[in-house]
Amino acid sequence: MNQDSVKIQQLKHRYRNSLATKLEELDSYLFAFEFGEGNIRSRLVELHEYLHKLAGSAGMYGYDDIAKMARDSMAVTNADSEMPEIIEVKDSVTRVRDLLEQHA
Amino acid sequence: MSLNQDRVAEISQSLFDRRQFAYFLLDTQWCVLEASNNLQEFGFSNLEVGVDATDEIDFLVGIDISDNHELSMISSPAGDPIRVTFIPSVSTITVVIMDARQEFLRQKQLQQKANENELLLGTQEKLLSEIEEAKIKLELQNVELQEAARLQSSFLSGVSHEFRTPLASIMGYTNLLLKDSDETSANYLSAMKRSSKHLLSLIENLLDHGKFDSNEIMLNPKSTELAEVFSDVELLVRPLAETKSVNFTITTDWQAACFVVLDDSRLRQCLINIIGNAIKFTDQGRVTVVASLKDDDLHVSVEDTGIGVSEEHLKKIKQPFWQAPDTGKSGTGLGLTITERIIEMMGGALDIDSSEGVGTTVSFNVMAPSIEPTFHQExxxxxxxxxxxxxxxxxxxxxxxxxxxxxxxxxxxxxxxxxxxxxxxxxxxxxxxxxxxxxxxxxxxxxxxxxxxxxxxxxxxxxxxxxxxxxxxxxxxxxxxxxxxxxxxxxxxxxxxxxxxxxxx
Incomplete structure (x- = not known):
């Protein structure tokens, strides 16, 4: 049986401890998307990018549920397709944030 | 020795007279032909041989004597209850008077009992009806209370959620500002961040409480390395213990790489709540955490030398929103309530033992089935x-x-x-x-x-x-x-x- 090395364990701790901050950051992007100024499409792109980043890292650290939900939310927030309703975006992002909150 | 006819009649009369009845004999014209000696005892004092009985006895007036006839319960001329039997023959009518006082008394008692029973029955029916009415009212009130509780939880969840989004945003932006701020601004921003975090944790507790009430909390059990959970918790709470000079130790009895199935994030939440409370209410001394795993059961005890809880307050400590007065510590009063609900969901129980001024021991157990490491850990x-x-x-x-x-x-x-x-x-x-x-x-x-x-x-x-x-x-x-x-x-x-x-x- 191969155990994680001390360094990897430390990294995992670090990531777990960063989930609360990631939750705050996701909230910031969601808040900025909903209430921010300027082009709403570019605000959606920023939110999408953040979800993209989260989907990648959460999966790498074993948070498959967060990764999957973030990918689902990426599909909703994809600015290349038709502009989604704000409520749709909020709904999908909230599901991601609920998982983040659960693990944080 | 044989008795003559008169003597036989005398004895017969005597025996007759001792019985609980009297009699008199009438002719068809209501004239008294013969009467027993004890008639007077039955209230017929003026009835003598030769008198017209209808002059003396009211109940004879208008009575039909063509056949055997009985007046079951009437009053004698003296007012006592009697039973009267008429036995007609060709030329005479024998009227037998029986003492009915005992019977009357029995009947009276029976009637009284019947009345009482009827009264009781009425009262019972009334009580049953009142109970049924009260039950329906209670059921209605219960439904209303449940609806009110649901609305309250829903409201709390809704409000908390609406608060949380902008609050988390404030925290996010504060973090961004902190990166490029000078020392003075950083101090202000750190204070803002601390306050926001405190507010956020209060809101999180309110949200969790609401979710429990509306059964929205679901456990997510998965393969968990116990050492990792306790190590995470230690990392989070140790700084708090160090700021208060509290000696904080965690002792576990399992080997490294011990994997169990449970919801690790909820276990973390419980541990942080309990250990956080222990440190919060301990200004000096120690907080000792001892955890053991035996027969798929994880047992944790957290002992502190803090201010302790009085017996009176101990009864209320798990109630939602309750906070001990005069401790100078703030919170929502939901931490232990939520912790207990989670522990119960995890198949365990929470126990609190405390002495005021001496300290508190909070212990709990949860189901934690051991497993071999999963594929990803191989x-x-x-x-x-x-x-x-x-x-x-x-x-x-x-x-x-x-x-x-x-x-x-x-x-x-x-x-x-x-x-x-x-x-x-x-x-x-x-x-x-x-x-x-x-x-x-x-x-x-x-x-x-x-x-x-x-x-x-x-x-x-x-x-x-x-x-x-x-x-x-x-x-x-x-x-x-x-x-x-x-x-x-x-x-x-x-x-x-x-x-x-x-x-x-």
């Missing part, structure tokens, strides 16, 4: 290379970059990490690598443009895209640009090394 047979590989990784996410770097380095791979596409292009102009790992979404220069520039410069180093996007269009575009591999995050290091083996000659 050793992976990785591709072996004859020489050390060098990899350039362009990845803007530090979390991913650090992890992939470490995992690759543990396999003897040398990794150079850059944070965007432009830096990767630049690095490749001056240095050779066996492989390039390229993220797609990066600041400054994204992965597509970086690959385009690398291939445009004639560099043929194998490039493997590492992205969270599983969209076919992205994969197609990467292939068109000249990428050699496409891995979707989460990337399995074994997959990565296998691709590397195919690409690196």
């Amino acid at each position: 050793a992976q047979v990785l591709t072996q290379f004859n020489r050390s590989l060098s990899v350039l990784m362009a990845e803007d996410d530090e979390d991913i970059a650090f992890l992939v770097t470490l995992l690759l380095e543990e396999q003897g791979v040398k990794v150079v990490h850059v944070a965007n596409g432009a830096l990767a292009v630049d690095r490749l102009q001056h240095e050779d690598f066996d492989l390039v790992l390229m993220d797609l979404h990066m600041p400054v220069l994204n992965g597509y443009d970086a690959v385009s520039q690398i291939r445009g410069a004639g560099n043929t180093t194998p490039i493997v895209i590492m992205t969270a996007s599983a969209i076919e269009a992205d994969k197609g575009r990467a292939q068109e640009l000249g990428c050699d591999g496409y891995l979707v995050k989460p990337v399995d290091i074994a997959d990565l090394l296998n691709i590397a083996q195919q690409l690196v000659t």
